[in-house]
């Protein structure tokens with residue numbers, strides 16, 4: 001291949017400057033679709049072609065899927081090089097295994113997911129005598145996770161604890177860590193926390209890894225958390241050839257500890273750094289870029305940055321109003337079907353995004369009804385099924401006999417006559433002897449308090465696991481098959497008369513297939529690799545973009561992707577922005593960024609949908625269009641209301657619209673800018689509807705409160721002075737009112 005022409009020819013000057021930048025820190029601060037990911041990929045290839053050894057390069061992406069894509073691209077541009085491309089978590093796991101001995105860990109550690117974590121936290125909570133009803137394991141586990149992300153050790157955390165909850169967390173954190181280490185397990189946060197700590201305290205290792213990874217490149221840097229930042233920093237002291245790319249407007253993972261300040265402080269952190277900005281968007285039409293730019297400009301805590309494109313103007317962005325959630329699902333699916341029928345697009349050109357996964361149900365029915373192929377991109381639900389988790393627990397226990405959580409999960413599954421009392425005794429014995437539960441099972445004869453069937457049960461379980469452990473070097477799928485057979489799990493399902501068990505049997509069979517595929521891709525990989533891939537998979541990793549399906553995913557999962565046609569559903573107050581963010585400016589700004597991320601995925605057509613009513617959590621509620629819709633520019637955005645066009649008989653929603661219309665000017669009727677209730681109550685916009693008689697308040701009724709604005713009645717109970725009315729306000733959450741004192745106006749009612 002001559003020169004670097006194929007690498008650089010189709011880049012802009014700025015992109016080329018970034019790709020060919022020599023040594024020293026480089027920050028690429030650029031808007032959506034401006035070629036950031038492309039630049040990182042090309043830069044890796046360029047480094048390789050300039051003679052940098054593959055082993056000296058480390059590239060970090062946000063998902064495993066993005067990592068494997070980048071690997072493939074690099075392989076095409078600079079064949080024969082095995083560059084480390086991975087997520088931060090996979091990097092952490094790999095480092096911990098590779099340097100396990102030096103760090104004092106056993107390399108066969110199990111990675112615990114949030115479920116496993118909560119089990120151990122619960123155990124630690126109970127052992128510390130803390131009330132585990134008041135402080136749920138989830139909440140305490142979440143606090144521990146946050147502490148680890150901030151690199152706080154248990155003693156440090158305890159020292160800084162200011163309230164009772166934090167004091168409890170501090171105590172439990174100690175016990176939890178002890179249990180984790182005893183089980184030879186790492187939780188997700190450990191995969192960042194432990195390498196970050198090791199790099200901070202072990203200078204020899206730090207210098208070695210710094211020299212090993214002379215060039216570090218990071219995509220989506222705006223969503224880095226402090227533990228990740230520490231890792232990056234420590235790897236870039238002697239060889240500060242660090243290249244990070246990101247867009248502060250796309251920082252959407254604050255809830256997982258990401259800190260937007262890290263990218264904003266880059267220039268201060270690395271004083272000799274060079275900054276390159278890319279302003280040209282190559283992905284979307286002018287209409288889409290304009291709409292998204294105007295929206296994000298409403299964020300106050302933001303460095304202003306312009307995004308331009310030479311792409312055509314394109315269709316206007318369309319805001320579609322549906323009567324209810326079912327209409328929305330139906331309407332979107334039919335539009336997609338039509339677009340495919342007309343030959344304009346393929347199914348796979350379409351993506352549907354939503355704020356939360358729970359909204360996919362009505363879509364699924366619409367897809368099935370109209371025979372449209374679709375793919376819901378969400379966690380690897382398959383591996384979450386009980387039967388698969390059971391089989392995986394056997395495998396985890398085989399790979400790591402110390403694994404307490406897995407032992408307890410499978411020791412009596414299928415039943416081996418081992419009850420809770422026997423297990424308590426076993427745990428006591430294991431603690432006294434300072435050995436793992438599986439090892440303790442092997443010495444059951446010594447535990448005199450365990451009697452009867454449990455003795456042989458534990459002994460046989462231990463023997464079976466020992467036999468299986470001798471076969472650990474089998475290819476993963478053969479091992480899964482053997483586990484199914486020897487454990488009796490397969491026989492249990494096969495012999496069952498329960499119809500569900502037939503499906504479970506098929507599922508564990510699929511697990512064998514999954515392991516086989518995994519091994520076929522790369523036959524040097526072991527069962528530990530297989531387990532790790534499953535545990536570290538993110539939503540989008542299971543997504544098959546080759547298939548001709550409509551892709552359905554959350555806005556969070558859509559990050560970094562692009563599609564010719566994008567539908568964003570349920571752009572409504574309470575959903576986008578999400579109700580949890582209401583009333584807090586920085587949270588609303590994060591929701592706006594999330595909306596911005598969704599919009600900027602679209603290449604040619606963008607539809608923002610909302611419904612007047614939506615069934616959610618089993619209740620039909622009136623929905624308020626998102627304030628974000630109001631923030632879209634007037635020009636280049638088209639408002640569509642199919643039900644108006646149909647001029648159908650008045651539905652309950654129309655009735656509501658009419659009633660509220662003196663204040664809420666109907667947008668479709670007047671063709672004017674839509675009325676969207678302001679987030680802060682505006683006295684001028686109060687509906688002029690007579691005071692509601694007490695009896696008017698029923699579940700589902702839409703009301704206007706003087707202070708809290710529009711809300712839905714969610715519960716009514718009692719009479720007279722005892723009357724209580726519960727109302728959910730998008731901006732203020734759920735509130736309870738004493739019946740005779742409510743200053744409310746009924747503005748709409750659910751159809752009887």
Ligand SMILES: Nc1ncnc2c1ncn2[C@@H]1O[C@H](COP(=O)(O)OP(=O)(O)OP(=O)(O)O)[C@@H](O)[C@H]1O
Pocket residue numbers: 010011012015030031032033034035036037038039247250281282283559560561562
């Ligand atoms: N110089 C260029 N000429 C033509 N197409 C380009 C150029 N640079 C990038 N593209 C294309 O523009 C699209 C967006 O690029 P890319 O995904 O790298 O952007 P990004 O900045 O990483 O976006 P995001 O912020 O969404 O992550 C891709 O389809 C890419 O192939």
Ligand SMILES: [Mg+2]
Pocket residue numbers: 036037038219560
């Ligand atoms: Mg990108």
